[in-house]
Amino acid sequence: MPRPLVKVALMLLGKTLILLTFYSELASLANTVPIIISKGLSTLLSIAHQPNFLALIATSVLAFVAFVTGNAFIYATAVILSAFTCPKPCLPLAKLPFFIAYLALDSITTSYRGLEQRSIRVRFWALAKSVPIPLLVIILCTTSATIVTLAVAVLISSFAKVPQSNPRLYAVMTSPITKIVVSLAALLYAYSVAKDVSEITAVAIAPAPSAALAELLREEDIDVVFVPVFRWLLYIALAAVLYSPVYTMVFNILLPDLLNYLGELMRMGVSLLTYILLIFLSRSFDILSGFYGSEKRLTATSLVLLALAYVSATKLAFPYTGWRAFLAPDFQGLGEAIQKSYVDFGNTILTLINALSRFVGAAP
Amino acid sequence: MSALARFRRVLLYLLPAFSIAVLAFSIYLLLASIGYMERGLVGTSLLSVLIGFALLSAALYIMRLAVYVYATEKSS
Secondary structure, eight states, rough: HHHHHHHHHHHHHHHHHHHHHHHHHHHHHHHHHHHHHHHOHHHHHHHOOOOHHHHHHHHHHHHHHHHHHOOOHHHHHHHHGGGGGSSSSOOOOTTHHHHHHHHHHHHHHHOSSOOOOOOOOOOOOHHHHTTTTHHHHHHHHHHHHHHHHHHHHHHGGGGGGGGGSSSSHHHHHHHHHHHHHHHHHHHHHHHHHHHHHHHHHHHSOOOOOOHHHHHHOOOHHHOOOOOOOOOHHHHHHHHHHHHHHHIIIIIIIIIIHHHHSHHHHHHHHHHHHHHHHHHHHHHOTTTEEETHHHHHHHHHHHHHHHHHHHHHHHHHHHHGGGGGGTTTTHHHHHHHHHHHHHHHHHHHHHHHHHHHHHHHSSOO | OOOHHHHHHHHHHHHHHHHHHHHHHHHHHHHHHHHHHHHHHHHHHHHHHHHHHHHHHHHHHHHHHHHHHHHHHHHH
């Protein structure tokens, strides 16, 4: 009977740890939520004139979600994001011990089944030998991740040395947004490097032949086609290229009534949602992403886009030629509409980048 | 039989050697990118840092394969 009691106690302890880690962030969330409810989201956006405040809001929301669900991954994300809440990116030293304690508690909670205690006998020499191996793994992977982070930090610090003869480039390179994006990418990359190095060290120190053979025989894990890093930047650019035709075809030609019926904010939300969907969709145009099985996705996406173009061109020609439009769709008109929307989209993007650099104080 | 065994022993060292060569080249590219950035060649610097990170990933992948091959050979 003591099992559920102990589990509940462990869970409560974990929640207390999360609360202790993020008490200031949660307090600020409790302060800002009434403001949002009473005065609307626009007030909050007008307050948030610096990235630190946005990071603080994101951290507190993530901390609340971690507190409710007890998810270790969300907790880790909140801890990492809390590095950006101070004016300069800083290491959340006070939060890290709590996080490590929570991880230990989490593994105990998931593996503890209660009433199954028994003692095992370990020789002292075996115990002494078991200490340096994990230590070596940890030291090596931490060192490699630190080296990667240091290299990127040196690169970021030398951003400021970009000649000031090109003021526009200088403004982009020294803006806080660029630094935050580059540091986040470096953080993700350092994590993957540390993971690989720890795996290599562990297998090299304690080789397990059968496990290694099983790993070598797993085809989808070994036959990796070369995958360049930072793929999602490419997807975002590809989605920007695909966005205007798809948006023109779906919302301007096929469903114009729906768009006029929606409000300004809803329209913005719909276009944002379309863009995010396209980022995921453009993965299927990436032939390198998965060599096996990606051709089906590629075919399906291309056929859907072709069908969309055919239907919208037919709808453009329908009022003039009647049912013959199915045989002679108006591709010329469709192309002109798409060209116009490309120009509009480019203007919007330029205005947005200009406004954003003013927003973060990078440009006057 | 002995020729085959010798060939296998050479193969065992081939993957680590290849991996270390790629690793050295990637470290060179990362250092070069910092130098380019200091001289103000932004595009060159970003391109070389991208290539350097890709090569670092490749080196780690080859090293992983080498380690698994080594662990498999350990039994026989």
